[in-house]
Amino acid sequence: MSEALIRFSQVSYRYRDGGREILRDADFTLGHGEMAFLTGPSGAGKSTVLKLIALLERPVSGEITVDGQTLSALRPRAVPAYRRQFGMIFQNFALLPDRSVFDNVAMPLIIRGHSGDDIGRRVRAALDAVGLRGRERDWPVTLSGGEQQRVGIARAVVARPRLLIADEPTGNLDPAMAAEIMQLFGRFNEVGVSVLVATHALGLIRRLPHRILSLQDGQLVDDHGDAGSVS
Amino acid sequence: MSGAKRVRAAPAAGSRWLLDHTRAISATLDQLARRPFGTLLTALVIGITLALPAGLYAVLGGLDAASSGLKGSLRVSLFLKDTVDEAAGRQLHATIARKPGIGEAKYISRDAALAEFKAHSGFGEALDMLSDNPLPATIVATPDAALPKAQAEALLDALTRLPEVDSARLDREWLERLYAILAVIERLILLIAGALALAVLVVVANTIRLDIASRREEILVLKLIGASDAFIRRPFLYTGLWYGLSGALLACLMVFGAGLALAGPAQTLSGLYGIGTGAGTLGVDTVFAVFGAGAALGWLAALWTVSRHLGAIEPR
Ligand SMILES: Nc1ncnc2c1ncn2[C@@H]1O[C@H](COP(=O)(O)OP(=O)(O)O)[C@@H](O)[C@H]1O
Numbered sequence: 201m202s203e204a205l206i207r208f209s210q211v212s213y214r215y216r217d218g219g220r221e222i223l224r225d226a227d228f229t230l231g232h233g234e235m236a237f238l239t240g241p242s243g244a245g246k247s248t249v250l251k252l253i254a255l256l257e258r259p260v261s262g263e264i265t266v267d268g269q270t271l272s273a274l275r276p277r278a279v280p281a282y283r284r285q286f287g288m289i290f291q292n293f294a295l296l297p298d299r300s301v302f303d304n305v306a307m308p309l310i311i312r313g314h315s316g317d318d319i320g321r322r323v324r325a326a327l328d329a330v331g332l333r334g335r336e337r338d339w340p341v342t343l344s345g346g347e348q349q350r351v352g353i354a355r356a357v358v359a360r361p362r363l364l365i366a367d368e369p370t371g372n373l374d375p376a377m378a379a380e381i382m383q384l385f386g387r388f389n390e391v392g393v394s395v396l397v398a399t400h401a402l403g404l405i406r407r408l409p410h411r412i413l414s415l416q417d418g419q420l421v422d423d424h425g426d427a428g429s430v431s
Numbered sequence: 432m433s434g435a436k437r438v439r440a441a442p443a444a445g446s447r448w449l450l451d452h453t454r455a456i457s458a459t460l461d462q463l464a465r466r467p468f469g470t471l472l473t474a475l476v477i478g479i480t481l482a483l484p485a486g487l488y489a490v491l492g493g494l495d496a497a498s499s500g501l502k503g504s505l506r507v508s509l510f511l512k513d514t515v516d517e518a519a520g521r522q523l524h525a526t527i528a529r530k531p532g533i534g535e536a537k538y539i540s541r542d543a544a545l546a547e548f549k550a551h552s553g554f555g556e557a558l559d560m561l562s563d564n565p566l567p568a569t570i571v572a573t574p575d576a577a578l579p580k581a582q583a584e585a586l587l588d589a590l591t592r593l594p595e596v597d598s599a600r601l602d603r604e605w606l607e608r609l610y611a612i613l614a615v616i617e618r619l620i621l622l623i624a625g626a627l628a629l630a631v632l633v634v635v636a637n638t639i640r641l642d643i644a645s646r647r648e649e650i651l652v653l654k655l656i657g658a659s660d661a662f663i664r665r666p667f668l669y670t671g672l673w674y675g676l677s678g679a680l681l682a683c684l685m686v687f688g689a690g691l692a693l694a695g696p697a698q699t700l701s702g703l704y705g706i707g708t709g710a711g712t713l714g715v716d717t718v719f720a721v722f723g724a725g726a727a728l729g730w731l732a733a734l735w736t737v738s739r740h741l742g743a744i745e746p747r
Pocket residue numbers: 215216217219222240241242243244245246247248249747
């Protein structure tokens with residue numbers, strides 16, 4: 201149980217087309233059931249860290265383990281099954297505009313081959329949890345930004361993953377909606393889901409009781425509030 | 432944190448397979464039905480492409496059937512030895528006429544042959560100067576029209592080897608020629624069909640390629656949330672299959688319609704020649720071949736396109 205959910209050991213990364221090193225021998229762990237914010241100025245590499253966890257990129261050197269799985273050992277064929285273990289949430293929501301709210305949220309269950317009854321129950325429960333009860337038949341474009349992000353979160357949690365990964369989930373939302381979305385993540389964390397949220401909205405998260413990791417000079421360091429710089 | 436451990440309601444493999452496929456089938460049919468004009472246009476192009484060889488094949492089948500009506504022209508003239516007198520000749524004729532597989536047999540006596548030759552050759556006076564009739568008695572035998580070509584030939588061959596027969600002549604040259612022409616046409620149709628199969632492949636492949644491009648976002652999201660390659664590929668393969676099958680259906684309708692339109696003139700033609708009917712009808716085996724070819728080509732084209740283009744769509 202002492203094994204962390206996510207562990208970065210001496211991870212270095214730079215994009216193939218040159219540029220600076222975004223991570224340099226970086227270490228960090230996220231424990232089971234823990235919730236953390238990943239901050240840093242725009243361009244610091246927050247999205248890159250999440251891409252490394254989601255196996256959208258692979259590190260140049262170092263080792264990443266997620267729930268005991270060494271990512272460098274995963275073959276390409278095993279990547280879809282690996283990604284089904286966590287829920288991902290995106291700044292632009294990444295909803296499919298030609299599908300209803302219900303069908304968008306049902307997608308993770310359909311790719312897992314769940315039966316229709318089961319899907320109906322789970323999708324309604326997930327929409328209920330994000331405060332969108334009764335909006336199944338709506339189309340994504342008819343929803344506000346905050347509502348669309350709730351659909352995105354419902355899709356991420358509908359298969360009940362142990363880990364949620366969110367990249368700037370409030371980047372396109374006004375402050376009131378952003379605060380609500382962050383509280384929503386807190387509520388999932390209370391029932392045992394580990395959460396890692398990349399955001400540069402320091403003002404929003406300073407007041408929340410969660411761990412804050414700061415990405416500076418290729419290192420991931422715990423931010424105890426003394427740095428205090430809001431980029 | 433493996434998915435199977437977490438998600439208790441994960442279904443058994445067999446029902447899972449069925450569920451995945453029924454979902455893909457209904458989703459793809461739904462998508463095609465939502466843009467009926469585009470679907471119909473693609474199906475029509477495939478249909479015309481498949482209808483051409485299918486129609487030619489139906490015509491060939493008709494010609495083949497008609498040619499069996501021409502078996503009457505396969506006949507043998509048996510020239511009898513001089514030692515066989517008239518009574519023995521007529522006896523032989525009766526035996527041959529009763530043989531199974533013989534449609535018709537005619538006995539031409541030496542006198543009748545001479546009379547006919549005189550009447551038609553213009554050598555009438557000259558022949559009068561001959562003391563002896565030089566012409567042999569002849570039996571002309573025609574096989575039953577229902578007898579297959581090979582058997583009919585074997586039967587006539589056997590007749591030529593009868594002891595009473597001096598020499599014989601088989602009248603089958605032009606029938607052989609007809610069969611040779613039909614064989615060439617059949618080969619030609621195969622070549623045309625091959626070229627048109629390639630055209631179907633290209634049409635379906637291009638349609639699926641555009642389909643993939645227009646659903647790029649969806650594919651990216653599906654990959655991000657962990658859909659397997661098989662899951663992402665499946666709807667495109669079914670779409671290819673539907674294009675092929677709907678094209679095959681249209682092709683059969685077109686050939687069937689053309690057959691109806693040609694039925695009248697074909698009847699007249701076969702009436703004029705006194706040969707078999709059935710030119711231009713669509714046989715069950717041709718229908719199966721068209722549907723099989725449509726399905727296989729549509730699916731293969733989709734598989735080809737998907738393997739070329741899906742891998743390039745990776746979330747970054
Ligand atoms: N696909 C890519 N190819 C090359 N460079 C990239 C790519 N994505 C991001 N970068 C660069 O990597 C750095 C970190 O980007 P990113 O992780 O998106 O930062 P953040 O999310 O913190 O704003 C930036 O300098 C960015 O320009």
